[in-house]
Amino acid sequence: MYKLRELQYRDLSTINQWRNNKDLIDLLGAPFRFININVDEDWYNNYLSNRDTNVRCSIVDENDHLFGLVSITSINTINQTAEFHVMLGDLNNCGKGIGTFAVSEMISHAFYNLNLRRIELAVLADNLRAQHVYEKVGFVCEGTKRKAVFKNGRFVDLKLYAILREEYSGEGICQF
Numbered sequence: 001m002y003k004l005r006e007l008q009y010r011d012l013s014t015i016n017q018w019r020n021n022k023d024l025i026d027l028l029g030a031p032f033r034f035i036n037i038n039v040d041e042d043w044y045n046n047y048l049s050n051r052d053t054n055v056r057c058s059i060v061d062e063n064d065h066l067f068g069l070v071s072i073t074s075i076n077t078i079n080q081t082a083e084f085h086v087m088l089g090d091l092n093n094c095g096k097g098i099g100t101f102a103v104s105e106m107i108s109h110a111f112y113n114l115n116l117r118r119i120e121l122a123v124l125a126d127n128l129r130a131q132h133v134y135e136k137v138g139f140v141c142e143g144t145k146r147k148a149v150f151k152n153g154r155f156v157d158l159k160l161y162a163i164l165r166e167e168y169s170g171e172g173i174c175q176f
Contacts, residue, residue: 002101004057004070004109009044011058014066016040018089027127028087029149029158055109059088059102070102072110072119080117082110086130099133107137111165118164124149125157139163 016037018024025032047056053075059068068088075082086102110116123130125144135141139161147155 001062002059002067002098003062004102004105005060007044007047007056007058007069009041011066011069012037012040012044014089015069018069018087021089024087024089024091026152027091027124027130029122029124031150055106055114057102057106059098067098068102070106072106072114072116075114075116080115082114082116082119084110084119084121099130100136103133103137107163107168111168116165118162120160120162122148122158122160124151125159131159131161134161137163138168140167 016035019033019035019040022032047054053073055072055075057070058066059070060066066089068086070087071085072082073085084103084106086099086106088099107119110119119139120142121134121139122145123134131141140163142160142162145158145160148158149156
């Protein structure tokens, strides 16, 4: 059984290892960079200072074992919109339902607790596993940004997805 809890300082060393794993970062839209722990500490402190526009949660099990990070960022309360991000830290954990749980749970939180109405994300066009999870939860592909991200010496496409509150089935078991 998995659950979400707010990101904590003690999670940073593990997250820093993930952010320095090129194979993992190759699946995400962000470029690979060598990131020292001080950079991640600053990132965490920035999050704490901006909790009104960001929600960052750790994906854990009942023993508090850290599996990933899921975030709602750039929350705009006037437009009731936000951006969505998720990262599973160990590629061996893919296909176990962790991502589907985290996406569904965080989207449920965004719609039913934060009163948002639209969540959007961008995913690498060749990351079919992530696209499957997003579509399973109810995200709709709204288009493609052609050759939008420079990854491994070439430009690649990004697929743009969004979900509206009225499209979400509400099957999440939001525990917030």
